[in-house]
Amino acid sequence: MSIVSRLRSAAFAVFAATIGPLALAAPAAAADEPTIGVVVPTLDAQFWNNYVTFMKKGADELGVHLVVLNADNKPDQMVKSLEDLVAQHVDGIIFTPYWATAARGLSLAKDAGIPVVLTDSYPSFQPQSDRFPNYIAFIGPSDEDAGYQMAKALFDAIKPGPDGKKVIGVVNGTAGTSVAIDRRKGLEDALKEVSDVRVAGEVDGNFVRDTSQTVFESLYQGNPDITGVWAANGGTATGVMAALKGHGKTPGKDVIVVGMDLNPENVDAVKSGELLFDIGGHWLQGGFALVTLFDQIKGFPVPKEADNIKLKLLPLTQNRVAQFEKDFPGGVPPYDFKQHSRFYNKDAKPAAFEMKYSD
Incomplete structure (x- = not known):
């Protein structure tokens, strides 16, 4: 581990011990435009491209520098990507822990004082635990x-x-x-x-x-x-x-x-x-995770009661296609990232919501 990483780890440990896991904050070096790293299992799947596109929209609206890495359906590449993000000293990480990579990825981030949101696939342990206070939330489908x-x-x-x-x-x-x-x-x-x-x-x-x-x-x-x-x-x-x-x-x-x-x-x-x-509709989880992590970095920690979100999803049959296209043009629901961020809006509603038909 580098000197910088050791210093960050030490600072993180003291800070976490002082304020507890619920108030876990980002590294002090976080700039006005924080850098958030994202690792997806594969960009060969349309789903993950939708996931990233929605996150990029959110990054533009919130003022986030987004670094997206592709694991290319390879467990070792997932870990290598997480190592790269830690080496870049990003302010936060969002990743999908396929191939039992949750503990490894969270350990790397914890040692560097980096908060993490997991999406889509979850490990056997809960967010905001003594083991991984930097694992601030899970957001994924039911x-x-x-x-x-x-x-x-x-x-x-x-x-x-x-x-x-x-x-x-x-x-x-x-x-x-x-x-x-x-x-x-x-x-x-x-x-x-x-x-x-x-x-x-x-x-x-x-x-x-x-x-x-x-x-x-x-x-x-x-x-x-x-x-x-x-x-x-x-x-x-x-x-x-x-x-x-x-x-x-x-x-x-x-x-x-x-x-x-x-x-x-x-x-x-x-x-x-x-x-x-x-x-x-659960590819929206990436954007929801981005808002959640952005607020954490900006000093608005995730409440314990909201740290494990499992979304009920929107069903579609042929007789509902016209309604779907009316309610979700291009398949995307209206979503104002700043309105869902507590940093920008003190009365913000939760970042995550369930897609529903209007009729």
């Missing part, structure tokens, strides 16, 4: 509920085969992440409520289109009786639909597909009838 809603929509739409069973295939996300685990729990919750659904097989699509297309092609080839697919996210659903077309099948007619994320291409697929059901 994945189990989303997985359950996807499954219910799928089961209701599939017709049983000659044996009376509804046969489905499952394409999961990145193995071991809380995101994939919780979405799969939601599916399991729905499966426990029915007796006429049979899972023909499961594969891991790693939350990206190309991998999902490849693994589902093999699954479908071995199980041509599949008439429904539960796909763990938007990219996965897109890959599944491409695989089905490659087999000469029409998604939405020959095989029913459900997904998650509300990516633009998936909204279009719902509109055309190729995708039965989508649910999402």
Whole structure:
């Protein structure tokens, strides 16, 4: 560790011990325009591009210098990116701890006196603990509920085969992440409520289109009786639909597909009838995390009761597309970052909110 890092670590320890984890502040060196580092799992997925675009809008409005790094779906690159941000002495870090990188990343930031917000995937420990007082908040989706809603929509739409069973295939996300685990729990919750659904097989699509297309092609080839697919996210659903077309099948007619994320291409697929059901809006979590961390850096710490946010998501079916497009032009809800920041607005409402239809 460098001399600068040691000094920062020492200062952080004294400061945290004096004021406690709830009032954890940014390094004293934070300028009028703080630098916040962001690490995303992959920019090969539309979801994470939406996440970053919304954050960039927030950075422009709040006055934040944003440094975005891509882990490129590699655990070691995630850690390397976090090391780079610590070496740059950023004022705060937002990252998604895929591949069990939470403790490593938080330790690096803690030693450097840097506050952190985790998004999308959470570790087994809570924010604002004695172990990691610099872990100030988690903001992410209610994945189990989303997985359950996807499954219910799928089961209701599939017709049983000659044996009376509804046969489905499952394409999961990145193995071991809380995101994939919780979405799969939601599916399991729905499966426990029915007796006429049979899972023909499961594969891991790693939350990206190309991998999902490849693994589902093999699954479908071995199980041509599949008439429904539960796909763990938007990219996965897109890959599944491409695989089905490659087999000469029409998604939405020959095989029913459900997904998650509300990516633009998936909204279009719902509109055309190729995708039965989508649910999402949680890429907004990046912007919410930015406001939360910005206020922390500016001396407005996260209250303990607001340090673990799990968002209920917006469902979309073909009959709601017109309403969706009316309420969320371009898929984005109206959001004034300064109005949600306690630094700019003393009466600010919480940074996070749930997307809802107006009618």
